[in-house]
Amino acid sequence: MTSLPTEPATRRLGLVIDLDICVGCHACAVNCKEWNAGGHMAPLTDFDAFGEKPSGVWFNRIHTFEAGEGADGRTVHFPKSCLHCETPDCVTVCPTGASFKRAADGIVLVNEDFCIGCKLCSWACPYGAREFDEDVGVMKKCTLCVDRIYNETLDTVERVPACVSTCPVGARHFGDLGDPTSSVSQLVAEREGYDLMPEMGYRPTNKYLPPRPRKVGSGGTNGAPCHTGPVAEQADLSAHPFLRWVDRLLTR
């Protein structure tokens, strides 16, 4: 059924993404691809992967934006995957019943056996969360790693989405955003986490934490570059043939 659950889920599993911390390393996207290429939504087809015009299905993509000007400007790395919205039109527009939102935990999924590949759900999603797999002829999307988070064959620490488990800086958090006492909900409250494109009315579950205010006197790009003095003194190595060899080797 592509009608939304009549009783909103009390559990709302989702991600909280800290834009203050993300360094834009794309590790979350790579691990997402790695896990999902063999998991619930497999295969995630790639075409011409090592050729001139590679293309393929990804559930998680990392954009980098500049916001503001000069000293107040920011460069922000911005990972984006399915936001598992409360009222997503990608589910209701589906003509076949392939798209659905789980009543139990709010995860939005595609039943690949029902999907006819009409692409309308990707048109209805403002966030670009759904991608068409040319090879299989059906729609693919982030499952919030439904095949990890409930997977009892994995260690408890592994039962989080692949993107969360791999983030080297801890910029991604996973939890129940329907529970106001959960650590993710408290993080959102404390850091004033926000929705993307709230004007669409989809009520995303995933939240983004804004970059923190810049500390006064933290340097940065206040016009002239900071003066740090000579980078390093050039050492006199004329009397040390071994050190001279090492120096040549290292500066090659």
Added chain:
Amino acid sequence: MYPAYSVIFFTSASGAGYALLALMNMLALIGLLPAERWFGITGFLAGLTAITAGLLSSTYHLGRPERAWRAFSQWRSSWLSREGVLAVATYLPAGITALGWVFWEQIWWLPAVFLVALATTTICATAMIYASLKTIRRWNNGWTLPNYLGMGFASGGLWLCLLGSLFALSSPLPALLAIAFVAIAAGIKFGYWRFVDTDIGRSTAGSATGLGRFGAVRLFAAPHTEENYLLKEMGFKVARKHVATLRRITWLCAFAIPLVAVILALLLPTLSLWLLIVAVLTNALGTVTERWLFFAEARHVVTLYYGAEAA
């Protein structure tokens, strides 16, 4: 949005087909068209052929066309599903009405009423697939539904006009209706284009990223070096100068030439058949151009994540 030819052909052809069936049966119901056998055969055949060809072509853009039957199941929530149900349901009253018209030369009013209602509603459902998408401001507005009805009934009206001339139905009514529908469709298209040219959209790169609080938001680095599905499907762009040319073609072919041709056909009955053939053919070309632009000019909010500033 990427203008898929299968969908352009489907919406243009089925719009004309459903409108022709609706008009022909509406006029016959109120006694303004005779239930003449050969006129009936040709009219139903033309309408049903356009509809069937359109529906078949619409399955071409599906990834799994063999499962298309599943699309009839979710009519409670999905306009695409509703359209499928209505489109196929129309065949039943169309078949029954055609039977009475062709074999008994009678208008059976009950199926005919259903046929008129279902055919018109199907055009509305097609329009609502697009009008209901909040992500595309150029579709999600009050002009889209009238636009589809107007374009459909303009084409259908011209078809009926041609059939009337072909079977020497002396009534000038189809011609007058066609003139009215083409004029109304042109007015709606003028309003639609004025709206899309002045509307700036509801979302910005600032609202899409939430970074508007720091000032203007610019894409610094895209997630990948090559085009992805999202950009191919939703990031289609058409050059402004091509838009101007294609809009002129639409004005000329969909509205101006057919309008002049129908008026001339009223004044010069000896040439009317040829003039109306010209009207129908140029209108078809104009309608397809209009539909191509309807898709190509539409901007999707996902482009805000790929460098667009507003959508």
